[in-house]
Each structure stands twice: as structure tokens, then as C-alpha cells.
Amino acid sequence: MLKISFCTVCMNRLQHLKETLQANIEANQDYANLEFVLLDYNSTDGVEDYIRNHMSYYIKSGKLVYYKTTSHLYFNRSHSRNVAFRLATGDVLCNIDADNFTGIGFAAYVNEAFSKANDIFLSVFNNNLLNKSDVLGRICVRKADFYKVTGYDERMVNYGFEDYDLVNRLELYGLTKTPITGNPGFFNVIEHERNTRLENEYLTNKLNDVLISYLSPSSSEVLLLLTDNTYKRGVVIDNKSLRLAGAVIDEAQQEYQYSILGDEWAQGLWSGDSEHIDLYSTSDTVQTLFYETAGGYYTLSDMPKKLFYQVSSHDLIEQVIMFCSQVTNRIYMWKNKLNKTYAVNSVFGNDTVYKNLNFNNPIYTHQI
Template sequence: MKNKKHKISFCTVCMNRLHHLKQTLLKNIKDNLDYGNIEFVLLNYNSKDDLDEWVKSEMQTYIDSGILTYYKTTEPESFHMSHSKNVVARCATGDIICNIDADNFTGEGFADYVNQMFLENKDIFLATDAYHAIRDCCGRICMKKDDFYKICGYDENMESYGFEDNDLKNRLQLLALSRVNIDNRIFLSAITHNDTERLENDKSFLEFEGVFLRQVDHKSSLVVFLFKNSKCFIGEVIINRLINSESIDNLFIENRKDDDEYSILGDKWETYIWDNIDGHYCLNKTSRILNSIGNKWIEQKNSKDSFSIINDVEFININEYEDILMLTMFYSQITNRNIMKENERTKNIIVNEKSYGQATLVKNFKEPVILN
């Protein structure tokens, strides 16, 4: 039994990240070839760069030998982290699935390490420790394929960036699996990059229309997000460390009770639809809000300043790129975190009740594959 070698599938998704993949994929293959019972599964998630051409010219040998399997879908218009990871995992044929982001290096001998961990420990999954690993390695999760299917993969209600990995780990633990941290830094190396690259293909960022901000008091601000799909989300953002700022109990960091730096009042956004009427944004509450339907107006005062009016109250119209990027990241992470918290609260192990990882694919440039 100690000499058993599980088949390990290293799963990578790429959308417009060829510049990263050129640095990582070939090295990752070479660093693990000695293991033998291994496959790399690469999903082209409708990448608009030269990924096809590069794979054909540089990686065909590994496709022919069965080391690399290449899938492509032309369906997605934006990057959906949870869906893409579900698709590539469903394409894997190994006993163990390991997510390797396009900017990650596995490190030499990682496959042997993974195999040994699963031989020595029963009912486990491997993950990185966010407090000791660099941020770009936090998506590294290795699990038995059967366990992935038991929890129905990543929660596809999380459409944007952030917390989908944390949620998956939580649900694996609810499945009575023990978490084993990957603590060897040899296996935790990645190409660092900024938030622009993290969000440039994200649905929220691509559909962003505008954001308005008004400070309520020292600890909270009201934020209004508008998206091109006519959806609007409004929430009161709270700085958690300032909630009890007048109390001596909040004087020292170790006394603060909330691990999250920010939260949304009520842990959910108020949802509206908006339209542009005579040069004004008109917001109408959707039927999901259980009170009387009312109108709110956002009116640009003039083109020389950044202030706007909502129900006769002055808001700041955020229009600096870096501020928009930061707030879009905030929106994405807060939204996904609230979904994760709801799954925690309800002890929801199984998500995606109807289906998950649906896609129409082409395998190795020639074979059509449909995942229902």
C-alpha cells in the first residue's frame, strides 16, 4: 500500500493569462514527470490571446503522450471562477484533483508529496494556509475526486472573485474530512501580480457602470453600485474595528471580535434595477425587497465635479480608476463572502442543486465534449 501511486490530475484554467502559463505549465510538468501516474488538464476558458497557437507549437508532444489534456470552450463572455474550476475538475480522470492556478508553480516533486499525504492520512484534503502562504497560492486545493463530486464542486452562485476556495474548504470539512495544510514553501511559489489582472476578466468589473459613496458616520458609509445589466446594489459598509470605538474593549486589536475588516449591514445588498431617464439614473426596487416599491434618483449636478444627488442627499461619484478597481474588488469579495457565510450558517454541504460545470468543449483540438 505504501508504494501505491494515486493518479493525480493537476487542473488549470486560463483566460487571457498566457503570459503566466508560458512561465509555469512546462516547468510544472517537468517538475512532476518522474511521478509517472499523472495528468495535467488545461482548460482554455475562451481565452482571447494566442493560447491555442502556443499549445499547438509548444505542448503538442505532451498531448500526444497523454501527459497533457487540452480543453477549450468558446461560451464564457467573462471569467467565472467557480464555474471554470468545476468544468476543469469534471474533465479530470485522476483519483485526486489538484487545482493549480495559471500563475502557480507546483515545485519539484509536488505529485510525490500529494500522493504521500493521501497514503498517510485517511479522509483528508490538502490546502494552503492563508496566514503563511502568499496570496496567489490560496487557491491550491487537492482533494479526492469522489469528495469533489459529493459536495457538487464549487458554489456557482459565487459569480465573482474571492472566497470560492474558502467555501469549498468549509464544505469539505462539513463532509467530515480533515484539512492538512501544505506548509512546505517549496510547493508554494507563484507569479505575483496586481488586482487589475485579477479582475480584468471578471464579470463585475466588465459590467461596471458606476459607484456612488456617502459617509454615514465614523464607522460606516453607504455605497451604491450600478452595473450595465441594469442591476443596482446598495449597502451600508461597516468598518468592524470601529463599531465599538468608544469602548475600552476595542482599544487593542486582540480584543476585537470580528476577523473581517468590513461587513455589510444585514449581510446582504439591497437589490434594485436602474434605468437612464432624461439623463438621470432612476432606481426601482425589485420584487425581492419586501417593502413598498419606491423610486430613488441619482442626478449628476454638473460635469465639473464628482458629486451626485440621491434623494436630495449628496453622494460622491467615484471615478478614479484605482478607486473603482478597489471598490469592485470589495463588491466581489463581500458578495461571495456572504454566500459562504450563508452556507456555513445552514451547514450546506451540497451546492449547485440542478447542475454544475456545464460546458460545450473541444478536447485536444478535435474531439467534441459536452458536460451536462
């Protein structure tokens, strides 16, 4: 019987943990050699108190191991999962997102799969019958193999594609992607809105303004101004429109409707007020946006016909954040895939954590 670790990371997902954590423990009571590793990524919504007041029995029994880090203000999926996987002691590690139910007997299912084959990992990506994006993070892998590919790519600090990338790199390493099938209960999730995925992201919390300039039927320029006085700027391409116009689409973008021109964001510093915005690029050039009160738009000092409009729609701003997060991670994923790179981090999962509500003895994960 293999030792299995179900790893869950959360930042301010108490409402989900209340529904899933105990339910998942009880759903797998038939498998003795199982631990639940919960990493609290500096939540401020009462996760710690909930664990102390309602889950102490499972901690004392050894079934649940609770870790907390206080190092982070914003959520980082790749890093947080790497930390949890480093802390886990199982032969097989499984990512179980906080909004996921494992279903009855999932641990036994995982044990059976890995007992039959050494060169596999489990994911939902080959399950053609499944149509639930919230369960795509369900990946189970031997700990030794996870270390060989150096975990999740920690350059991916935003939302999206970190799980796709891990799946690609495990295959590049030589493992066989094996679909999780069987009990429909394995795939039950708590459905929630898009803002729940993004509310703890750096970009969501630091975004000051979004400006958009229409360029053509297939492209628009997006300018994101952050409260730390940095900016990101790029041309968003509608690949579907280009394809209809007969353009040749780069291989890395063919399956996606939208991409960023050149696979790269321009970045720099900005300053200004309601009347003008100065953009300082990394090449020491400066462009100024002037606000035209009569038209309700900004014009560029060196390109007066290029108009930037301020985005006021909350829904559109969320879409921009989601796109920016996903496309940035997607670029890393495709570069790893095209370069056939399976080991991407020189170090991974480094942090300082506290175990089982004991905040007197810090644990340094790089020493594990």
C-alpha cells in the same frame, strides 16, 4: 500509485502559462501516473495558439489534456474549476492556479499523503509559515469526496472566498484538513497586480459608474451602476470603527474590517443621463438622483441631504470592485458554514468543451 490530476483553468493568462505550465510538467516527470488538465475558459490572448504551437508534444504523450470552452465572455472561478475537475480522470484532483509553480516532486508528495490516509484533503490553510495569498487556491482532494460536496459553490461567480468555502465544506463533510508543507518550491507563484485578478470579471467589464455617499464615520453607501442598466446598492460598514465605538459585531463579520449592512445588496434597474438617474427597485419603488452642478454631487429626490459623489479614482474603483466581489462570496461562505451545509449545488460543472484542439466533436460535461 494513485492517478493524480493537476487542474488549471485560465482566461487570458497566457503570460502566466508560458512560465508555469511546461515548468510544472517537467518538475513532476518522476511521477508517471499524472495528467495535467488545462481548461481554456474562452481566452482571447492566444492561449489556444500557444498550446498548438508549443505544447503539442505533451498532448501527444498524454501528459497534458487541453480543453476549451467557448461559452463564456467573463471568468467564473467556481464554475470553471468545477468543469476542469469533472473532466479530470485522476483519483486525486489538485487545483493549480495558472500563476502557481508546483515545485519539484509535488505529485509524489500528494501521492504519499493520500496513500497514508483516506479521510483527508490537502490545502495551504493550516500552514502558518506561509504568507502568500496567491497560493491559497492550492487544494487537493479525492475525486469521490469532491463530488460528495458538489464541488465549488457556483453561486460564487465573483472573485474570492470560493476556496475558503470549499475547505470549510470538506471539513463539514468529515475530512481532515491537512496542510501542505515541505519543499518551499511548492509555494512559488508569479506575483502580479490586483487588476490582473479582476480584468476578466463580469463586474469589471460591466461597471458604468460608482457613486458613494458618506453616512457616518463607520458607514458609507455605495451605488454601482452597470452598463446593462442594473444596479447594486449597499451600506458598507467599517467593523473596526464600530468595535472601537463599543458596538457588538455579528460573528460572521468579526474577523473582517468591512462588511455590507444586512449581508445583502439591494438590486434593481436604472436609467438616466448626466443630469438625473432613476433607480427602480424590485419592489417597484422609484428614487431619482439629481445632479447638482454647483456642488458636483447627486442628491436623492426624497432625501435631499443625502449626497452621492461620483468616484473618479481608478484605484478606488478597483477597491470597490474587489470588495463587492469578495463580500458577496463571503456571505455565501458564512451561510454554508453556519448552516453546516456541505453539498450546495444541485448540478455543477456543466459546459460544452472541446478536447485537444479538436473542435469538431463537442464534449458535454454533464454526460461525464
